[in-house]
Amino acid sequence: MSSKPIEPREYHSAAGGWGSLRGIGSTQLREQALPSALGTLQEQNKPGGYMCSSCAFAKLPEPKPLEFCENGAKATLWDLTTARCAPEFFARHKVSELSRWSDHDLEMQGRLTTPMRYDPETDHYVSASWEEAFAEIGAELRAIDPKAATFYASGKAGLEASYLYALFARAYGHNNLPDSSNMCHETTSVALKEVIGSPVGTCTIDDFDECDAIFYLGQNPGTNSPRLLHQLQNAVKRGCKIVVFNPLREKGLIEFVNPQDPLQMTIGEPTQMNHMYLQVRPGGDIAALMGVCKRVLERDAMALAAGTGRVLDTDFIDRHTTGLPDFIAKLEATEWADIEQACGLSRADLQAAGDVYADAQRVIGVYGMGLTQHVHGSQSIGLLVNLLLLRGNIGRPGAGCSPIRGHSNVQGQRTVGITEKVELAPVEKYRELFGVETPDEDGHTTVSFLEELLAGKARAFIGLGGNLARAVPDHDRVHAAWRDLDLTVHVATKLNRTHCLPGKAAWLLPCLVRAEQDQQETGPQQVSVEDSFSHIYGSIGRREPASDLLKSEVAIVCGLAQATLGPDPRLPWREWTGDYRRIRALIAATFPDQFHHMEERMDQPGGFYRGNPAHERIWKTESGLAQFTNPTVLNAAGIGDAEGRFHLVTLRSNDQFNTTVYGYSDRLRGLEGNRMIVLMSPQDMQRMALQEGDRVVLGSDAGDGIDRRVTGLSVTPYDLPPGTLAGYFPELNPLVPLWYHDRASKTPAAKSVPVRIVG
Numbered sequence: 001m002s003s004k005p006i007e008p009r010e011y012h013s014a015a016g017g018w019g020s021l022r023g024i025g026s027t028q029l030r031e032q033a034l035p036s037a038l039g040t041l042q043e044q045n046k047p048g049g050y051m052c053s054s055c056a057f058a059k060l061p062e063p064k065p066l067e068f069c070e071n072g073a074k075a076t077l078w079d080l081t082t083a084r085c086a087p088e089f090f091a092r093h094k095v096s097e098l099s100r101w102s103d104h105d106l107e108m109q110g111r112l113t114t115p116m117r118y119d120p121e122t123d124h125y126v127s128a129s130w131e132e133a134f135a136e137i138g139a140e141l142r143a144i145d146p147k148a149a150t151f152y153a154s155g156k157a158g159l160e161a162s163y164l165y166a167l168f169a170r171a172y173g174h175n176n177l178p179d180s181s182n183m184c185h186e187t188t189s190v191a192l193k194e195v196i197g198s199p200v201g202t203c204t205i206d207d208f209d210e211c212d213a214i215f216y217l218g219q220n221p222g223t224n225s226p227r228l229l230h231q232l233q234n235a236v237k238r239g240c241k242i243v244v245f246n247p248l249r250e251k252g253l254i255e256f257v258n259p260q261d262p263l264q265m266t267i268g269e270p271t272q273m274n275h276m277y278l279q280v281r282p283g284g285d286i287a288a289l290m291g292v293c294k295r296v297l298e299r300d301a302m303a304l305a306a307g308t309g310r311v312l313d314t315d316f317i318d319r320h321t322t323g324l325p326d327f328i329a330k331l332e333a334t335e336w337a338d339i340e341q342a343c344g345l346s347r348a349d350l351q352a353a354g355d356v357y358a359d360a361q362r363v364i365g366v367y368g369m370g371l372t373q374h375v376h377g378s379q380s381i382g383l384l385v386n387l388l389l390l391r392g393n394i395g396r397p398g399a400g401c402s403p404i405r406g407h408s409n410v411q412g413q414r415t416v417g418i419t420e421k422v423e424l425a426p427v428e429k430y431r432e433l434f435g436v437e438t439p440d441e442d443g444h445t446t447v448s449f450l451e452e453l454l455a456g457k458a459r460a461f462i463g464l465g466g467n468l469a470r471a472v473p474d475h476d477r478v479h480a481a482w483r484d485l486d487l488t489v490h491v492a493t494k495l496n497r498t499h500c501l502p503g504k505a506a507w508l509l510p511c512l513v514r515a516e517q518d519q520q521e522t523g524p525q526q527v528s529v530e531d532s533f534s535h536i537y538g539s540i541g542r543r544e545p546a547s548d549l550l551k552s553e554v555a556i557v558c559g560l561a562q563a564t565l566g567p568d569p570r571l572p573w574r575e576w577t578g579d580y581r582r583i584r585a586l587i588a589a590t591f592p593d594q595f596h597h598m599e600e601r602m603d604q605p606g607g608f609y610r611g612n613p614a615h616e617r618i619w620k621t622e623s624g625l626a627q628f629t630n631p632t633v634l635n636a637a638g639i640g641d642a643e644g645r646f647h648l649v650t651l652r653s654n655d656q657f658n659t660t661v662y663g664y665s666d667r668l669r670g671l672e673g674n675r676m677i678v679l680m681s682p683q684d685m686q687r688m689a690l691q692e693g694d695r696v697v698l699g700s701d702a703g704d705g706i707d708r709r710v711t712g713l714s715v716t717p718y719d720l721p722p723g724t725l726a727g728y729f730p731e732l733n734p735l736v737p738l739w740y741h742d743r744a745s746k747t748p749a750a751k752s753v754p755v756r757i758v759g
C-alpha cells in the first residue's frame with residue numbers, strides 16, 4: 001500500500017467562465033459544424049426562433065443577445081453537424097459490427113439522411129422510400145395484437161407530434177405509451193400528485209427572484225441545466241442562502257463565473273454559490289430532511305416559549321394541510337443517532353440547515369435525479385414537501401417545489417396525452433372529437449415493457465426519439481431479448497446503440513431537428529414545447545434540413561398512423577401534417593383550460609403559463625388538502641449496508657446528453673479522457689488497498705443470483721462519502737437490476753445501486 005496520501009480529483013476553476021466558451025469551441029471543431037451554425041445559435045430560445053433541444057429550462061421574456069449555455073450550444077452544433085450517416089455508410093458496415101461501436105462513434109457519423117430498412121439476409125440497413133416504410137410498418141402493426149406493441153417517446157418531439165402520437169396509440173388500441181419520464185421524473189409525477197395534487201413543480205422562474213433560501217437536492221445545474229446558474233447567482237447576490245444536499249461536490253453549486261458578464265470574466269471573483277454544502281450519503285435525503293424538520297419543530301417550541309410568535313405557519317397548516325400530527329409524532333420518535341447514521345451528516349449541520357429554513361420567509365425546494373432515482377424516491381419527495389408545508393412554502397411568490405426536468409419537452413409530452421395511465425388520458429375528448437375509444441387497461445411503463453420483453457411477450461416497439469435499450473437498467477439482459485421483437489421502428493436524428501439491435505423487421509426513420517425548417521403544404525410550420533415551469537413556447541427552425549429526404553416528426557407520426565389505421569374521415573392525418581395550426585386547435589379543444597388561444601399566446605415573450613392548481617393552493621388530492629406523509633424508511637436505497645457493499649451513483653458527465661456522448665471531458669469534475677472509471681473516496685481506496693488507475697470489475701450485489709458485471713473500470717480518487725461509488729450512465733447500466741425501481745412509480749433506482757468490487 002502506498003503511504004502517500006491519495007488526492008481526490010477536482011476541477012480548479014469555477015463553473016461557467018472561459019472553460020464553458022472553450023467547451024463550445026471544441027464541439028464546433030469536432031462536429032465540423034458550419035460557421036453559420038454559430039449564427040443560428042443567436043436564434044436559440046428567443047421569441048420567433050427555435051427552442052433549445054437540450055434541457056427543459058425556461059425561455060426568458062427578455063432574452064440576452066446570446067440566450068444559450070455551453071451545453072445548449074453543444075446540442076445545437078451536434079444537430080447541425082456537416083457529417084452524414086448516409087446509405088453508403090450502412091453499406092460498409094454490418095449491423096452486428098456497429099452494435100460493438102461506442103455511443104460516441106455511432107453518433108459521430110452524423111445525421112441520418114434516408115429511411116433505412118434492415119435486411120436480415122445481409123445484416124445491413126439498406127435505403128428504402130417513405131412509401132415503402134409506411135406501408136410495411138403499417139402492415140406489420142395490423143398483423144399483431146395492438147397490446148403487444150409499445151410506443152415510446154423520449155421527450156424531444158414537440159407538443160403537436162406528441163399529441164398525435166398518443167392519439168394514434170389509442171386509435172390503434174393500446175395505452176403502452178411510456179416515455180423517458182418513466183426513467184426520470186415519474187417519481188415526481190406520482191409523489192407530487194399524491195401530496196399536493198399536481199404532478200409537476202409549483203414554481204415559475206420568477207420565484208427565483210424572490211426566494212430567501214433554496215434547498216437544493218440531487219440536481220447538478222452546472223452540467224444539466226446551466227442556464228439556471230444565472231438565477232442562482234442572482235439569488236445569492238441578493239442574499240438568498242442555498243443549502244445543497246449532494247454526495248458529490250458539484251462545481252456549479254460551489255462557484256460560478258457568468259460567461260456573459262465581461263467584468264466578472266476578466267477581473268471579477270467567482271460567485272460562491274452555496275451557504276452550506278452537505279455531502280449526504282446516497283438515499284440519505286429522507287433522514288437529512290427529517291433532521292431539518294426536527295430542527296424546525298425545535299425552533300417552533302423555542303419561539304413559543306419565548307413568546308416571539310410561531311415558526312410553523314399554523315394558519316396555512318390548519319386551512320390547507322392534513323397529517324401534521326402524525327408527522328410530528330414520527331419526528332419525535334425518530335432518534336438523531338439514527339438520522340445521522342442514515343444520511344451520514346451531523347446533527348449540528350442538520351440543525352444549522354434547519355435554522356436557515358426557519359429564518360427564511362420564502363423557500364424553494366429544487367431537486368433532480370438524486371431524489372427521483374431511488375427505490376424510496378417518492379418518500380424523499382414527500383419529505384421535501386413536508387418541509388415546505390411546515391412554513392406554507394407552496395403557492396406563494398418566492399416559494400415552492402421545483403423539480404428540474406430532463407428533456408426539453410418531456411413535461412409537455414405528458415401534458416398532451418403521452419401517458420400509460422388511463423386516468424391521465426383525455427378519454428372523453430378522444431371520444432367526442434374523433435370517435436376514438438381508449439382501451440380501459442393501463443399500458444406499460446418503461447419497466448413493465450421491459451418485463452414483457454424479457455418474458456418474450458412484446459412484439460413491436462416504436463421509438464419517437466431516444467435510445468431506450470441503452471438507457472435502461474440491466475441492459476445486457478435487455479439487449480439479448482430486444483432482437484426477438486417482430487418490429488422495431490426508430491424515428492431518429494442520429495445512429496445509436498438501440499438502432500443496432502434490429503427486430504425481425506426494423507426501420508430507421510430520419511427526422512428534422514428543431515433548428516431546421518419544417519416546410520409543409522401551407523408553408524413553414526411551427527411547433528411548441530413546455531418547460532419545467534409549465535410555460536409553453538412556439539419554436540420555428542430556419543436552417544436548411546440536413547437532407548431533402550427528412551420528414552418532420554409530425555409527418556412521420558401521421559404517415560405511420562394513416563398506414564396502420566387506414567382512411568377515416570375523423571382522423572385526417574394528411575391534412576394535419578399540412579397545417580400544424582389544426583393540431584394546436586385540437587390540443588386547445590382537448591385541454592381548453594390550459595391551452596385556450598394557444599396559437600396567439602405561444603409566441604409572446606416568455607411563452608404562456610398553462611397554470612397549476614397547487615400554485616393557487618387548490619389541492620387536487622384525495623383529501624382536497626396538501627398531505628403530510630410519513631416515511632417508512634430513513635434511507636431511500638432499496639438495499640441497506642453490508643460488509644464490502646458499495647452504493648453506486650450513476651451520473652452524467654459535462655460532455656454528454658444522456659446516451660449522446662459528445663466527448664470524453666467531464667471538465668467540471670476534473671475528469672478527462674475516459675468514461676470507464678469508478679470514483680471512490682481516498683479512505684475506501686486505502687481500505688481496499690487500491691491505487692489510482694487500478695482496473696477493477698464491479699459486480700451486482702442485489703442478491704437475486706443474477707450475474708451482472710462491468711469490467712475494465714479505472715479507479716479514480718474522488719471526494720465522496722465512504723461506502724459510495726460513482727461512475728457514468730449508460731456504461732454502468734448493466735449493474736442496475738430491472739426490478740430495482742421506485743416502489744410507487746417504477747422509476748429505475750440508478751442512484752444507489754448495490755455493488756461489490758469483484759475483481
Ligand SMILES: Nc1nc2c(c(=O)[nH]1)N[C@H]1C(S)=C(S)[C@@H](COP(=O)(O)OP(=O)(O)OC[C@H]3O[C@@H](n4cnc5c(=O)[nH]c(N)nc54)[C@H](O)[C@@H]3O)O[C@H]1N2
Nearest residue numbers: 071218219220224245282283368369370406407652657658
Ligand atoms: N448537458 C446535459 N444536460 C442534461 C442532460 C444531460 O445528459 N446532459 N440530461 C437531461 C435529463 S433527461 C435529465 S433527467 C436531467 C438530469 O439532471 P440531474 O437531475 O442533475 O441528473 P444527474 O446528472 O443524474 O445528477 C443527479 C445529481 O444528484 C446527485 N445525487 C446522486 N445521488 C444522490 C442522492 O441520493 N441524494 C442527493 N441529494 N443527491 C444525489 C449526483 O451527485 C448528481 O449531482 O438533465 C437534463 N439535462
Ligand SMILES: Nc1nc2c(c(=O)[nH]1)N[C@H]1C(S)=C(S)[C@@H](COP(=O)(O)OP(=O)(O)OC[C@H]3O[C@@H](n4cnc5c(=O)[nH]c(N)nc54)[C@H](O)[C@@H]3O)O[C@H]1N2
Nearest residue numbers: 154180184465466467471491492494496650658659729750
Ligand atoms: N443508469 C442510469 N440510467 C439512466 C439515467 C441515469 O441517470 N442513470 N437517466 C435516465 C433518464 S433521466 C432518461 S431521460 C433516459 C434517457 O433515455 P432516452 O431519452 O431514451 O435517451 P437519449 O440518450 O436522450 O436519446 C438519444 C437519441 O435520441 C435521438 N434524437 C436526438 N434528437 C432527436 C430529435 O429531435 N428527434 C428524434 N426523434 N430523435 C432524436 C438520437 O437518435 C439520439 O441517439 O435515460 C435514463 N437512464
Ligand SMILES: [Mo]
Nearest residue numbers: 180184406407
Ligand atoms: Mo431525464
